[in-house]
Amino acid sequence: MLQPLRYAINVTLDGCCSHEAGLSPDAESMAFWTDELRRSDTLLYGRVTYELMEGAWRRPESGEWPDWMDASEVAFAEVMDPMRKVVASATLDAVDWNAEVVRGDVVEAVRRLKEHPRRGISLGGVKLPATLAALGLIDEYTFVVHPVIAGRGPRLLDGVDLKLELIEQRAFRSGAIVQRYRPAAQAMAPRE
Template sequence: MTQPLRYAINVTLDGCVHHEAGLPPDEQSMAFWTDELRRSDTLLYGRATYELMEGAWRRPESGEWPDWMDASEVAFSEVMDPMRKVVASGTLDSVDWNAELVRGDLIEAVRRLKGEPGRGVSVGGVRLPATLAAHGLIDEYTFVVHPVIAGRGPRLLDGVDLRLELIERREFRSGAVVQRFRPAEQD
């Protein structure tokens, strides 16, 4: 039995997925993302996403969370910080923050990772998930669609041809909509 590989990301109405697009996080969205983290044992990132997440959510050496974080952001950080992280990178020499580096055959490495016991692997970012989706390795897609037109930035799964089946939909007070999909059965 393999553990599921899940991709979840914020996206604007025009398909942009850069981290500055969309609505600012609020208590409801942070609670959602914290619960999403809890569904997995392992986080799988490429270099850029790993560095972005580490810079924002790693517990500082002082042990104290920064003053800019509200309670919902602290809760998110406290779940993410101790989680196992796997980083796919051909440019990094080393990683820390409970992380291990994956080099070489990415597809085979992800297949091995999925074969390990656990609740699931959560993949984040833009390019890495597109590669994994193109190889049919993602078992579930969660898009939090924000009522915003960004007009610029990387696009969601650009260049990937997928048919998805909606398995869950819910709305946030902000107007953002969570849509959860699984790959559709091919005829």
């Protein structure tokens, strides 16, 4: 059985995916994202997303989390920090933070990753997910839709044509809505 590739991202009502757009994280949303991380044992990012995540969630050399982090952010960081990370990049020579670089045929590398039995692969970012979605490699999509119009920034799966089937929905007290989907063809197939 192939391990699932799950794409999850915050998005505004107008489809923007900038990490600066949307509502500020609160304890409820951070608990959700922490649980999302726990569903997988591998994180798959492009270079930009990897560097953003490393800058925010990597344990400092001192071993102490920064004062700006509240308990929910520390819980998230403590799950993310030790996880295996795979970075698709043509420009990075080396990475650390429990990471490895994938060069060349990223699609083939993702197919190989999916062949190893594990809990799953958590995919983040904007460009890499659009490439993988267009090829039908993503098994599940989770969008946390924020009640905000950003008006600028990268767009969710820009240029990708998909038909999705809603499999779960829930609201946060903040007004953000979690929407979980599967590709329509997979949603109709019998589960193993």
